[in-house]
Amino acid sequence: MDKIYQHNKTEKEILNFWLERHIYHANERSDKDAFSIVIPPPNVTGSLHLGHALDDTLQDIICRYKRLLGYEVLWLPGTDHAGIATQNVVEKMLHKEGKTRQVFGRDKFIEKVWEWKEQYGQRIINQLKSLGASCDWDRERFTMDEGLSKAVKKAFVTLYSKGLIYKGTRIINWCPRCSTALADLEVEHEDREDKLYFVKYKFLDNPDKFITIATTRPETIFADTAVAVNPKDERFAGLVGEKVLVPMTDRVVEIISDSLVETDFGTGALKITPGHDPMDFEIGITHNLEVLIAIDSDGKMTELAGDLKGLDRDIARERAVEILEEIGALEKVEDLRHAVGHCYRCKTVIEPYVSEQWFVKSAPLAKKAMEAVKNDTIQFFPERWEKIYFDWLENIKDWCISRQIWWGHRIPAWYCNNCNEIIVSENEPKSCPKCNSTDLKQDEDVLDTWFSSSLWPFSTMGWPEETEELKKFFPTSVLVTGFDIIYFWVARMIMMSLVLTEKEPFKNVIIHGLIRDPQGRKMSKSIGNVIDPMDIIEESGADALRFSLASLSNPSGQDIKMSKEKVKGARNFANKLWNTARFVLNYEENVTNYDISNEDIANMEPEDIWILSRSNEVIDFLCQKLDEYNFSAASTEVYNFIWDEFCDWYIELTKFRMKNHFKDELALKVLFYTFRQSLIMLHPFMPFITEDLYRRLPNSKESITFETLKKFGHSFSSEKLKNMTALIEATKSTRKLRSEYRIAPDLTTEPILVMPDDIKNNFMSEIEKYCFLTKSKAPKVAQDMPTNLKGFAIERDTSITVLLYLEQDNLKKSKELIEKSLQKLLKEFKISEQRLNDPKFLKGAPEDVIEAEKEKITNQKESIEILERKLSFLK
Numbered sequence: 001m002d003k004i005y006q007h008n009k010t011e012k013e014i015l016n017f018w019l020e021r022h023i024y025h026a027n028e029r030s031d032k033d034a035f036s037i038v039i040p041p042p043n044v045t046g047s048l049h050l051g052h053a054l055d056d057t058l059q060d061i062i063c064r065y066k067r068l069l070g071y072e073v074l075w076l077p078g079t080d081h082a083g084i085a086t087q088n089v090v091e092k093m094l095h096k097e098g099k100t101r102q103v104f105g106r107d108k109f110i111e112k113v114w115e116w117k118e119q120y121g122q123r124i125i126n127q128l129k130s131l132g133a134s135c136d137w138d139r140e141r142f143t144m145d146e147g148l149s150k151a152v153k154k155a156f157v158t159l160y161s162k163g164l165i166y167k168g169t170r171i172i173n174w175c176p177r178c179s180t181a182l183a184d185l186e187v188e189h190e191d192r193e194d195k196l197y198f199v200k201y202k203f204l205d206n207p208d209k210f211i212t213i214a215t216t217r218p219e220t221i222f223a224d225t226a227v228a229v230n231p232k233d234e235r236f237a238g239l240v241g242e243k244v245l246v247p248m249t250d251r252v253v254e255i256i257s258d259s260l261v262e263t264d265f266g267t268g269a270l271k272i273t274p275g276h277d278p279m280d281f282e283i284g285i286t287h288n289l290e291v292l293i294a295i296d297s298d299g300k301m302t303e304l305a306g307d308l309k310g311l312d313r314d315i316a317r318e319r320a321v322e323i324l325e326e327i328g329a330l331e332k333v334e335d336l337r338h339a340v341g342h343c344y345r346c347k348t349v350i351e352p353y354v355s356e357q358w359f360v361k362s363a364p365l366a367k368k369a370m371e372a373v374k375n376d377t378i379q380f381f382p383e384r385w386e387k388i389y390f391d392w393l394e395n396i397k398d399w400c401i402s403r404q405i406w407w408g409h410r411i412p413a414w415y416c417n418n419c420n421e422i423i424v425s426e427n428e429p430k431s432c433p434k435c436n437s438t439d440l441k442q443d444e445d446v447l448d449t450w451f452s453s454s455l456w457p458f459s460t461m462g463w464p465e466e467t468e469e470l471k472k473f474f475p476t477s478v479l480v481t482g483f484d485i486i487y488f489w490v491a492r493m494i495m496m497s498l499v500l501t502e503k504e505p506f507k508n509v510i511i512h513g514l515i516r517d518p519q520g521r522k523m524s525k526s527i528g529n530v531i532d533p534m535d536i537i538e539e540s541g542a543d544a545l546r547f548s549l550a551s552l553s554n555p556s557g558q559d560i561k562m563s564k565e566k567v568k569g570a571r572n573f574a575n576k577l578w579n580t581a582r583f584v585l586n587y588e589e590n591v592t593n594y595d596i597s598n599e600d601i602a603n604m605e606p607e608d609i610w611i612l613s614r615s616n617e618v619i620d621f622l623c624q625k626l627d628e629y630n631f632s633a634a635s636t637e638v639y640n641f642i643w644d645e646f647c648d649w650y651i652e653l654t655k656f657r658m659k660n661h662f663k664d665e666l667a668l669k670v671l672f673y674t675f676r677q678s679l680i681m682l683h684p685f686m687p688f689i690t691e692d693l694y695r696r697l698p699n700s701k702e703s704i705t706f707e708t709l710k711k712f713g714h715s716f717s718s719e720k721l722k723n724m725t726a727l728i729e730a731t732k733s734t735r736k737l738r739s740e741y742r743i744a745p746d747l748t749t750e751p752i753l754v755m756p757d758d759i760k761n762n763f764m765s766e767i768e769k770y771c772f773l774t775k776s777k778a779p780k781v782a783q784d785m786p787t788n789l790k791g792f793a794i795e796r797d798t799s800i801t802v803l804l805y806l807e808q809d810n811l812k813k814s815k816e817l818i819e820k821s822l823q824k825l826l827k828e829f830k831i832s833e834q835r836l837n838d839p840k841f842l843k844g845a846p847e848d849v850i851e852a853e854k855e856k857i858t859n860q861k862e863s864i865e866i867l868e869r870k871l872s873f874l875k
């Protein structure tokens, strides 16, 4: 065993062992109870970021915990084909070679994307493996693989036959850069500075009279088909029905009234352009207005724009403003800050665009999805996310699912070129069922990537076939994800699962926060505060990364402040564990039989009973907290137990027994037993080092995965536990006094311990251990305090009061040391005080820096008070 822990070496070896032995393969025929999670599939283009690392660490903790409880656990991994994102990546690559996808054509281009996937698509999977994700890698899926493609077709055809998918002409969000429709959710709204143009529309019968409208998009005037006012707006009473001329064109349109028009925007009168605005489109339907198109799918002006034809929409806006000014139609221009929609993939400004698309009729699906959460079939943790979920589903609009790109699931619909019949089918039809023509053409569009991921929990297990996997592991138990995809993904999975399988996709949804930097800022490339989890794994190990993520995550789902320093603490813990193992394994040859018999129990020392009882309590606590998905409380408790109680107390005490009763086998049995228990408890959080050390222990199974998390099966007399409590109290108090009065151990006379009779009786048998632990001379044990307390340092926080007599020399030294510390503290306190009274600092410093300064001054005050109290006592 290496003297110093080398995380890179251990983690690599253990990962290979897990993969080679298929340790996490789930058996669908197992008679154990099932527990299952499907991984939120990362984009195949992606690389692991801290958000993934958190999400997957939490899933892994749950899976490993459930395995230790005896469940047959399936954690199903895979990746998403990420339609637009992947197509963009491959197109960019082709651009560098001076080529476009059009040069290749559809089939060749798709081949290129598959080639790209073969080459780069495993990156994130390999990163997940090095994080220690205990997925069933034999069951890895991809949203475009054969089985999942079948499921997508089946889902589409089923929903179409139920009338839940339809094709219609609507105004949709169009990205001119990506050349595709986007769902409402895929549009990001960002505030930006813009102009509001006030434009005069002359009346047909009186060219001196005009009505002024306000618009941010004068380039769309070419496609106006009405001017609208609110029926309640008295300013325009009597004008409804009048005809006006659209500037820059010779079109005559009517002034109409519609209650959708807001009276407080601009002048209260609006130009209506059904082809280029969603609200205008609606008003157009009500009033039967013509839909004209002035901007094409590339974001360029059509011939409707006359001389501006072919211009980019942004340039066309500038030109239109110039023309309006020239013809005297521009009344004024105002500044306007407003939200503008951008493509979530490429950040191009979205163009509302009228086109024929496929939609999922969402309201009936949403109704069932809400019921499932209302009646607790599905529960959110923390519960407050349910409101967000309901809010969206209550106001849901139909979901536009067709995308005009090539990479994705092609829509399983064919058109008859002879009679225009639409044939929706899982398999390619040979002829038109209506007219028998064989002149058929498949829809060119592909499905929204989120359509296939909405089927993920069951499509990955073989749906629509009735597979053994589905029977055993579906519905899944838990879904772990970030709040940012509750709409995109969680809600849609629930909708699709309920309609297609008539079952909920999962029972519990755990929503965690985002990871931020130590100052609470979002991690971003532009700030330069991004931490790459792969760097942390290299520097400190996956175990350390995982442990810090788990201990920082909070059950309220708040955002997490992460820094590399936090990982260092976890890395030190790994060292501590390694060194402990080396100590424990030293004694391997001294134990002949590891079973703890009833006779052993009868002969146990207080510390044996104490550590066994504590380990039982910690197991209870761990299970309770993990069942509540409180990862931070669970990990912190295990950490404290191992470091503080097991290493610092129990091992210290057993060292004493090694020394006095050479090779006390009972102590060694308890030592080995508790160390093994510690590894099992810690395993979900730090799987690599615990697996490595576990496998080195005698009588171990092939993998710690096959262990069971269970308590020591005996109860103990409380008398012996009392001895241990008394010993801990007296030792802690003595150590505290020593450090506070700066007393070197060899300078003291014997301590005096004052305690009530019932404790005193227990304590007498522990005196030897007390001397060993505190390196003290044998103490005087008394029931009452001495009458003269002069020259004593006293600690009376617990039921045992400890007094240490300070001799002349010592007294002087203590006073000097305490005075020195006090002076130093007072100086620091003054600096902090000045800083907090400085208005410049208060105004300029970030909030968390000010908070930290305030906390510092509170702590300083406390320490000063303590030191002053001690000093006065010594004088």
Ligand SMILES: [Zn+2]
Binding pocket: 175, 176, 177, 178, 179, 343, 344, 345, 346, 347, 348
């Ligand atoms: Zn785009």
Ligand SMILES: [Zn+2]
Binding pocket: 416, 417, 418, 419, 420, 421, 432, 433, 434, 435, 436, 437
């Ligand atoms: Zn036909």
